[in-house]
Amino acid sequence: MSPAAALSIERTPGNQFIEVVRPVPALAPGELLLGIETAGVCGTDIQIVKGMRSEAATVLGHEACCTVLGVGQRWAGRYAEGDRVAVNPTSSTDSGFLLGHSVDGVWSSHLLVTEHAVELGQVMPLPENLDPVLAVLVEPLACAIYSWSILRDAQVERVVVLGDGAVGRLVAWLDSLHLDSSAVVLAGRLDIEDERARAHVLRGMRGRTGVVIATPRDSTATCVSIALENAGDGSVIDIIGGIDPGPDPILQYAARVRAQNVCGRPSKPNMFNLEVGVPDAPRRVQITGHRGVSHEHFRDAAELLLARGDEVKDLITHVATPTEAVGALNGMAAGGARVLAGRRILKLVIDFRDGTTA
Structure with a gap:
């Protein structure tokens, strides 16, 4: 041509x-x-x-x-x-x-x-x-870096990633660089549907957990529900994927909060707090989300891929x-x-x- x-x-x-x-x-x-x-x-x-x-x-x-x-x-x-x-x-x-x-x-x-x-x-x-x-992974890895910055500041003890597509796998890989690999659980649709695998995923949410939802928008509601039912006190639910909120007021609010956190701004992301569980032993959970990445996230992702890209090339x-x-x-x-x-x-x-x- x-x-x-x-x-x-x-x-x-x-x-x-x-x-x-x-x-x-x-x-x-x-x-x-x-x-x-x-x-x-x-x-x-x-x-x-x-x-x-x-x-x-x-x-x-x-x-x-x-x-x-x-x-x-x-x-x-x-x-x-x-x-x-x-x-x-x-x-x-x-x-x-x-x-x-x-x-x-x-x-x-x-x-x-x-x-x-x-x-x-x-x-x-x-x-x-x-x-x-490998360079096509810069933007999705930058998204994972954005997510980790939120979970790091929330001082989570473990991470459960719901969604095993490329972004979910990059989130799990990146978070494993900062936490012990045993403290990071990656779960796809089949893991949620299989009884034994689902039990392992839910055990991973005990304690102060970052639950990252990296699923297509038609699965987000189900994953938010799972996280709210099982995440421990002090946990943070970070919605990376899209949201189809429908009539659910929690999802509607989550969609508004996600839309407020764009490209790393504000530096302290907007979240909203919920108390879930039984009245005499409530669990405090925060929900956030974000879209886009900052130029700093983008540069950091490129440098990390240059240094350690062989570890994720199979994606x-x-x-x-x-x-x-x-x-x-x-x-x-x-x-x-x-x-x-x-x-x-x-x-x-x-x-x-x-x-x-x-």
Whole structure:
């Protein structure tokens, strides 16, 4: 493909995914042109693919490793062609900027970053020697770092992670670096449904526990209920995944609190307190949540992956061409399983390094 052409994976109005070739966008003085080396498919993306949530973007994706291909005149001296960068997908000051949701994302060989997004500081440097496949884990690991900062300040003694997708596994791995590994329990859907495994999970909630809920939004209510029924006195429930609150007043309040904690702000996150259990022996539990990550979380995640990325590289189960990715996405959109090449997808990376970013 000619360097003047850009390849995107685009979503049609009928929720099908197609490869589209367009001219590389022209660069204005205040913009940056990025070449996407690799892009990740996250759990939220899969919810959109399956029709579980609606977003405005035609091009999805917010996890990527990029190279600066063009620098608008305004940013000369701050960025240079060849810089390795990524885009922090959420802004703490502009709720209208949400990469891959409200604005087109990174499932494309090229991304034109607007002057406003550059002004917000969303284009972040990456270590030059960070593997571009591993680099798609920077943003989800930054989310795990955000979560740990909350649990650390709450002085939890143990952690139970509900949700064994890529984010949940990163949370469990990170928290195990700070606590004894025996004090961290990772539980997926099957662990909750199986009686013996469920008993092990619930035992992990005894005492002052951080319960991190990293599940799709349709499972959040069940997991919050489990945590409230079993978490010990002084525990903190941190909701990383989305919330579909419905009529439940606790979930409605949790959704409002989660929306107030954005990209590390405020520095002391909003929480709300509940007393649960029997009246003569109540348990005090705090509920919080957050969305987005700060630039500091993002930088810390990149450095940690550079230093210890080999420990989490197996989370990336598939590296696919755009054509292969389109087949998998359309299979999921049609109600199929999260499977590619006969293996369940945990983290799928789309590799755009075929000359289109040159």
